[in-house]
Amino acid sequence: MDYPATHGSHAGHDHAHDLPFWRKYIFSVDHKVIGIQYAITGLLFLLFGFSLMMIMRYQLAYPGQPIPFIGNWFGADKAPGGIMLPEFYNQLGAMHGTIMVFLGVVPLAVGGFGNFVMPLQIGAPDMAFPKLNMMSYWVYFLGGVVMLASFFVPGGAAQSGWTSYPPLSVIAPDGQTAWLFGMIFLITSSLLGSINFIVTIVQLRAKGLSYMRLPFFVWAQFVTSFLLLLAFPPLEAAGVLQLMDRLAGTSFFLPSGLVVSNAVLTSMTGVADPTTRAGGGNPLLWQHLFWFLAHPEVYVLILPAMGIVSEIIANNTRKPLWGYRAMVYSVVFLGFMSFVVWAHHMFMTGMGTAMSAFFQTTTMIISIPSVVILTALLLSLWGASIRFTTPMLFALAFLPMFGIGGLTGLPLGLAPTDIHLHDTYYVIGHFHYVVAPGTIFALFAGVYYWFPKATGRMMNETLGKIHFWGSIICINLVFMPMFIQGLGGMNRRMYDGGMQFVHNADLLYWHVVIGWAAWGLGLFQLPFIVNFFSSIKWGALVDKNPWDATTLEWATPSPPGHGNFVTEPIVYRGPYEYSVPGSARDFTPQFEPERA
Amino acid sequence: MNIPYTVEARPDTGLPNGKLGIWLFLASEVMLFGALFSSYILLRVGAAEWPSGELSVPLGTINTIILIGSSVTMVMAWASLKLNNWGRHRLYLGLTFLLALVFLVNKYFEYAEHLHLGEGPNHSTFLAIYFTLTGLHGLHILGGMVVMAYFLGPGAKMWKTEPEQFTNRIEYTGLYWHFVDLVWIFLFPVLYLL
Numbered sequence: 001m002d003y004p005a006t007h008g009s010h011a012g013h014d015h016a017h018d019l020p021f022w023r024k025y026i027f028s029v030d031h032k033v034i035g036i037q038y039a040i041t042g043l044l045f046l047l048f049g050f051s052l053m054m055i056m057r058y059q060l061a062y063p064g065q066p067i068p069f070i071g072n073w074f075g076a077d078k079a080p081g082g083i084m085l086p087e088f089y090n091q092l093g094a095m096h097g098t099i100m101v102f103l104g105v106v107p108l109a110v111g112g113f114g115n116f117v118m119p120l121q122i123g124a125p126d127m128a129f130p131k132l133n134m135m136s137y138w139v140y141f142l143g144g145v146v147m148l149a150s151f152f153v154p155g156g157a158a159q160s161g162w163t164s165y166p167p168l169s170v171i172a173p174d175g176q177t178a179w180l181f182g183m184i185f186l187i188t189s190s191l192l193g194s195i196n197f198i199v200t201i202v203q204l205r206a207k208g209l210s211y212m213r214l215p216f217f218v219w220a221q222f223v224t225s226f227l228l229l230l231a232f233p234p235l236e237a238a239g240v241l242q243l244m245d246r247l248a249g250t251s252f253f254l255p256s257g258l259v260v261s262n263a264v265l266t267s268m269t270g271v272a273d274p275t276t277r278a279g280g281g282n283p284l285l286w287q288h289l290f291w292f293l294a295h296p297e298v299y300v301l302i303l304p305a306m307g308i309v310s311e312i313i314a315n316n317t318r319k320p321l322w323g324y325r326a327m328v329y330s331v332v333f334l335g336f337m338s339f340v341v342w343a344h345h346m347f348m349t350g351m352g353t354a355m356s357a358f359f360q361t362t363t364m365i366i367s368i369p370s371v372v373i374l375t376a377l378l379l380s381l382w383g384a385s386i387r388f389t390t391p392m393l394f395a396l397a398f399l400p401m402f403g404i405g406g407l408t409g410l411p412l413g414l415a416p417t418d419i420h421l422h423d424t425y426y427v428i429g430h431f432h433y434v435v436a437p438g439t440i441f442a443l444f445a446g447v448y449y450w451f452p453k454a455t456g457r458m459m460n461e462t463l464g465k466i467h468f469w470g471s472i473i474c475i476n477l478v479f480m481p482m483f484i485q486g487l488g489g490m491n492r493r494m495y496d497g498g499m500q501f502v503h504n505a506d507l508l509y510w511h512v513v514i515g516w517a518a519w520g521l522g523l524f525q526l527p528f529i530v531n532f533f534s535s536i537k538w539g540a541l542v543d544k545n546p547w548d549a550t551t552l553e554w555a556t557p558s559p560p561g562h563g564n565f566v567t568e569p570i571v572y573r574g575p576y577e578y579s580v581p582g583s584a585r586d587f588t589p590q591f592e593p594e595r596a
Numbered sequence: 597m598n599i600p601y602t603v604e605a606r607p608d609t610g611l612p613n614g615k616l617g618i619w620l621f622l623a624s625e626v627m628l629f630g631a632l633f634s635s636y637i638l639l640r641v642g643a644a645e646w647p648s649g650e651l652s653v654p655l656g657t658i659n660t661i662i663l664i665g666s667s668v669t670m671v672m673a674w675a676s677l678k679l680n681n682w683g684r685h686r687l688y689l690g691l692t693f694l695l696a697l698v699f700l701v702n703k704y705f706e707y708a709e710h711l712h713l714g715e716g717p718n719h720s721t722f723l724a725i726y727f728t729l730t731g732l733h734g735l736h737i738l739g740g741m742v743v744m745a746y747f748l749g750p751g752a753k754m755w756k757t758e759p760e761q762f763t764n765r766i767e768y769t770g771l772y773w774h775f776v777d778l779v780w781i782f783l784f785p786v787l788y789l790l
Contacts, residue, residue, distance in 0.1 A: 125597050128613040195620045203601050203613050229624050234631035241635065244728055249718030252635070252725075280643050280721040285635055292631070563597040 027138075029130035030562060034137050035116030036454065039447075041141065042108030046440070047525070048148075049099035052092045054518060059084045060497040061515035078156060089495035090159035091151070091175065097162030098179065101301065102186050103144050105439055109304035110228070111140065113446050114197060114221045116454060120553035120560065121215050123206025123569035123591075128199040136193040143185030150178035161493065163290060166253035166283050170245045171260055177246055180239045187236045190228045197225040206552065208571035212328070213590070215551045215575040216321060219328050220307030223335040224300050231296035231339065238289035251281035284349060291342040299338045301435055302402075303331065305442030306373055309395045312449050313377055315549045316392035317384030318586050320576035323376035330369035337366040347415045348422045356415045363413035370406055374399065385579075385586075390464030394445035397472050398438060405434030408483065423493075426486025429479050437475045444471075444528070451532075452546045456558040457539030463531040470524030477517035481510040548587050551575050555591045603761045618768040622775050625736075629779050632732065636725050636786065647722045650715075652706065656788040659702050660780065666695035667777045670770045677763040682755065686748070689766070692773070693744045696737055703734055726787055733783060736776050743769055 028034060058067050064083060067074075071082020078088040119127055127133045150157040155173020158164065169176050201222050205214075214222075241252040256279025258265045265277050314321045321327065343351065343359040378399055386392065408430040411417035421427065444467070451459050485507045490498045497511045498504035545554040552571070556564050569591050577588040580595070588595045605612050640646055673688035710716070710723065717727040747766060754762040 126599060128599060128601075129617065130599070191621075191624055195617050195624075198620055199613050199617045202609060202616060203606050203611070204599070229620060230627050233624050233628035237628055237631035237635070240728065240732065241632075244717060244724065248716070248724075248727075250724035250728075251718075251721060252639070278718060278720050278724070280639070282638060282642055285638050288638075289631055289635070 027134060029126075029134045031115050031119050031127045031130065031133060032454070032560060032564075034133050035112050035114075037137050038107045038115060038140070039112030041144065042104050042106075042112055045099050045144065046104035046108070049096050049104055050522060050525075052096040052099070054522060055084075056089060056092045056096070057511075057515040057518050059089055059495065060511040062512075063496040063499050084495070086495040087156060087159055090161075090493070091157040093493060094158045094161050094164075094179075095147070095151070098147065098158065100435075101162065101297065102183070103140075103147060105301055105435065105443070106190070106297075107140055108443055109308075109439065110197075110221065110224060110300065111137065111193060113217075113304060113308060113443070113450070114193075114224075117450060117553055118197065118218055118221050119200060119204070120453075120556060120564055121218050121551050122201060122204060123209060123552050123565065123571065124200060124204035125563045125565065127196050128203055129196050132192050133196055136189045136196070139185050139192070140189035143182045143189060146178055146182035146185060150175045150182065153178055163294070164242070164286075165290075166242065166245065166286050167255075167258055167260075167265075169242065169286075170253060171265070177243065180243050180246070183239050184236060187232045187239070190232055194225040194228040197221060198229065201225075206569045206571055209552075209590075212325070213571055213574050215307075216310040216324065216327055216331075217304075217307035219331055220303045220310075223331050224303045226335055227296040227300050227303075227338060231293045231300075234289045235293035238286055241289075242286065245281070249277065251278045253283050253286045254279060254281040255283065256280055284346075287346055287349065288343070291345045292339075295342040295345065296338045298431070298434070299334060301439050303334075305398065305402075305439040306331070306377075308442045308446040308449070309377060309398045311549075311551065312391045312395040312445050313380050314576045314578065315449075315547055316387045316389060316395070317380055318387075318578045319380060319384050320574070320578055321376065322379040322382070323372070324574075324576070327373050327376050330372040334366065334369040334373075337362060337369070341366055341413075344413050344415075344418075347418045360413065360415050367406065367410070367413070374402060374406070389448075390459070390461055390468060391445040391449035393465070393468045394441045394448070397468070398442050398445070401433060401437035401441060405430060405432075405438050408433060420489075421486060423491055424486035425482040425490045425492055428492050429482030429486060432479045432482070436479065437472065441471070444468075447532070449547070450553075451535065451539075452542045453553055453556075453558050453560075455536055455539065456542060457535050458542055458546065459535045459539060460531050463527040467524060467528040467531070470527075471521060474517045474521035474524060478514050478521060481514055485510050545589070548585075550577055550587050550589045552589075552591055554589065603758070603764065612764055614764055614768050615771075618771050622771065625775060625779075629729075629732075629782075632725075632729055633782065633786070636729065639721050639725060643721060647720060650710075650722070651726070651788045652709075653788050655702055655706055656784050659699050660784050662695050662699050662702070663777045663780050666692045666699070667774050669695065670773045674763070674766045674770050677755075677759075677766055685766075689744060689748055693741055693748065696741050696744070700734060700737060700741075703730065729783055729787065733776070733779055736779070740769070740773055740776055743772075 025033060028037075055067060055070075058065075066082030067079060067084060068082075071079055074082075074084075074088065078085060078091070115127070115133065119125075147157075153174045155175055157175040158169075158172065158179035160169035160172050160176060164176065164179065201214075201218060241250075244250040245252050245254060254265065254277055256277075258277070258279070310321055310327070341359060341362045343355065344363045347356055347359075381396075408426070412421055412427060412430060448459050448464055451457070485498075485504075488504070488507045490504045490507050491501075494500075497508060499508060542558055544556065544558055546558070547554070552569055553560075555569055557566070570593075571590045572593055573588065573590055575590055577590070577595075579586045580588060583595050599613070600606070601611075601613050603612060605615075609616070669688045669691040673685050673692060676682075676684035676688055707727075715723055717724045747762075747769065751762075751765075754765070
């Protein structure tokens, strides 16, 4: 291996300090720069996706009222007189989901944290394929541009839910076509990234770093990459089929004799021979292909978060993780199981009892590894010497929040109870608990934890604590009432908040509560944004290992230079050797030969 | 900065990075074409009637032989490099490219025949899945040809500077090409014969 301190000639490769600005910071092939690019872009998209929801929340709290201050920005085709049209509500809803999942959370969790931290934690100088890594980021960026641009297409953005079910999505305006092309870019980016991650983890581990000495974060990213690699292609295929239906007049998803607005659907408008569509297609085909990806996708959303929380808990309890081996087996088993549960999203499509029994069973089985991981993390707190730093507060909060999210998933995974709860606000409450106070809290924790490694400076603790306490209170006020609304029978995706249905009357008030709580949640992100940028300039300076941690990334300078490690890293022990009896210090890093 | 195992194999896996990378890519491609084949099955099983005899079996057979032949020449292109025979390598890689080109030309004639009769993908579910499956496969053939053109053209200088890495890259191209051939070997019976 070549290390900056030891190598001689380079076979035509530039030193980083010789590169012009645009190759060092814009089109960089360094995994740390790319990781930061992903992270900042992802955070910006999270903020944008959140703002879309804020606009929707006003409409839900006060249906039919003009949106204050910004209502006239949207134009007559979206909100004439500032009053939101149902079509615009649907666009905001579909794009909120798409942007949060595909442009926000995954790029931050996998592209951001995975890229920056994983090569450091395995002792690698960079990813296995640095140029491919750069391409992955820019293809993601392009996909994001296409998605944002789709708002300005005639007819507006995609408006058939993030799930894009046909036949509606096939006859929807042009924004849906933009969505499909955007998804193809994003899927390509994901595929290239996942290949890079797997090859890097398998091939570039440092000497002495066996699989069972890997930090759990790396295991989580490893399994996540397999999910992305194998689950995305069916959605890509489905996207191609839907594009064919929209642009080439095929009927992959359109049944025979489909009637739209009192007329039988024709082949293609503007074509010389608009005979009726061939038909013979199947809307359920889309659902199967979509959910075949989208179920593993939710594990893509949670696994990196579990990885981040694991690192922070081990570090801030000054103890090894409880049940590391069980956690590793669980996360691998979870990966396999995630491919055989998808139709629990389709219980209400008229499937027979044999099929629903199968998917209920696999869904119940998959909860076991999740619970093992959560329990192991909880047990890791027993007898611990807890340091309540900001990252640890977010990591600790993750545990009960993910617990609520997971438990509320049970009546959804069981078909009989799902009959009542499917497509209600209960579902929205469930998945937001897992992804918002779940994953996003873990991502915040990760930002506070690894910020000093990336910048050489600490974030401010006071601002961090304000961010934490404000967020945890408001986020529960946003999502807890949704379980009440859902159990009461309030359907999701209703632009008037369900006002037109008598059975919702007593539940409407909650929209106002949620709206105010959402505003509070938004306001409490300001301390985080201020903290993030001001700490880059004025945060307290730190050395290599400000958290007294044990994993390899803390062997490098803060921030690490090109090539990461000054001398070749060698691993001598497991990842969480904290509070070992007989040791002078309460931690022994993986990379130090002698125990102190 | 040097990334380890770019050219030489890592001892415990026995693989250089690129080889693992291409196999992973092929795994994702199996899922992609698998999804389309599954769609074919679902659509056909759900259809009241399904056309037969609409495609030219002789032309499909010729294309099958051409593609299998191109897989052979592809292996020979790699083997020539292992035997240090640059001239033979160029010959075989060029032949592979040409065979791929003939395949695509045949496909052009096939498509044109249907499209001239107004039988496009919107004509029936069978033609829809036929055009989509073979179209995506054709794009993969084209992609392979682009890569081969690169190694015949500007990429060829790597043989002088890094012969082992160049040989590895031709091997990975070969693996990809065999996969594309394998997809056709499923496509041909499913679409043309069954």
